[in-house]
Amino acid sequence: MVIVNSYAEFEAYLGKEIGLSHWHTINQEQINKFADATLDHQWIHTDKEKAEKEGPFKATIAHGYLTLSLIPYLWKQIADIRNIKMEINYGIENFKFGQAVIVDSEVQLKAKLKSIVNLRGITKVIIEATLSIKDQAKPAYTGDVMFLYHFN
Template identity: 80%
Template sequence: MLTINNYEEYAAHLGKDMGFSQWHTIDQEQINKFADATLDHQWIHVDEEKAKTEGPFKSTIAHGYLTLALIPYLWKQIADVRNIKMEINYGIESFKFGQAVLVNNEVQLKAKLKSIANLRGTTKVVIEATLNIKDQTKPAYTGDVVFLYHFI
């Protein structure tokens, strides 16, 4: 895991791969809880029997937005950004979903520092995020996530 204490240490990673998170299994319980939280109970996500018999993947799949919602959790396994008053999830840009994440698939975030800027004391970073699926060549998604940091 990277430890980043200030803007300069962050900037040293510009254009470089920052690392990988641990593998995380997306199980049916997590999918069901996400469905409850978002009121998205589409059968492809929550009806295991129908998904097996009628679904194109022969199993339930994770919500695309569930996989996006994992970014902060997985990112914190890659970088420990210290000496900050506040961190803000500022945005996501240009995300493309490459393939579905089936129930019980393991996923892993890969991060690369695409850009960094000092905006009058606020550090804005753009991380190129790729969510890999274990034993698959095509990622679940790729895109840019934007964080704002207020270093002490």
């Protein structure tokens, strides 16, 4: 895990891979809870029997937005940003889904610092995020996630 205490320490990673998260298994319980939270109960996500018989993946798959929602959790396994008053999830851009995440797959986030800017004392970073699926060549997605950090 990378520890960052200041803007200058963060800036040292510009253009570099910061690290990888641990592997995280997306199971049916997590998919079902996400479906309940988002009111998205499409059968491809929640109906195991129908997905096995009629679905293109022969199993249920995670919601694309479920995989995106894991970014803050997985990011905190990569970088420990210290000495801050506040952290804000600021936005996402240019995300492309490469392939579905089949139930019980393991995923891992890779983070690279694409950009860092000082906005009047607020640090804005753009992290190039890639979610890999264990034993798969194509990632689940790639895109840019933005965070704002208010360092002390």
